[in-house]
Amino acid sequence: MKTLMLILMMVISPLSLAQSPASGPKQTPEQILFSDPATPRFGAKDARLTLVSFTDYNCPYCKQFDPLLERLVKENPEVAVVIKLLPFRGTSSISAGRAALTIWAQQPDKFMALHQRLMAKKGPQDEESIDAAIAKVGLAPVKVTPESYLQLKTNVEIAEVLGIQGTPATIIGDQLVAGAISYEDLNKLVKAQLAKVQNGKS
Secondary structure, three states: OHHHHHHHHHHOOHHHHHOOOOOOOOOOHHHHHHOOOOOOEEEOOOOOEEEEEEEOOOOHHHHHHHHHHHHHHHHOOOEEEEEEEOOOOOHHHHHHHHHHHHHHHHOHHHHHHHHHHHHHOOOOOOHHHHHHHHHHOOOOOOOOOHHHHHHHHHHHHHHHHHOOOOOOEEEEOOEEEEOOOOHHHHHHHHHHHHHHHHOOOO
């Protein structure tokens, strides 16, 4: 993880950090990755291990992998997951991402329901499916915020810095895992990283 932080500090421009969508003082690279208030998260409040999931609502592999992250958090109550939405698959990826980020900012308690609904959609999103997902979880039509676009832009820049070229991609402790993996492999990686944390090696 120290290597990832070093890369971010060296490559992300000061302007990008200053323009992070979360209003407030300039954030460090570590804060942008793990504790940016504008970034959705679920799981433990005071997590011993925080994963960062780079994902896309139009990615079929993300739709298979995302439920595994939810299961992981349920079975490992000391773990949290940060969701970095990447609009890699067209304009509807941007639209879905902006809608979800706006809900996170305005009604965070409704975010997971919308996130799950968008992930459950078979095939690519379109404006109709996004609106339907919003309505299904009991929300009024969403007027996306300018900040939601800036957040997506920041996520893309972080992904470029880290060499992420597709989704899903997941930071697990000191490892960056490309692609979807089995639950068994995911849980094994998490257990190993938790052990490192406990032993003070991270």
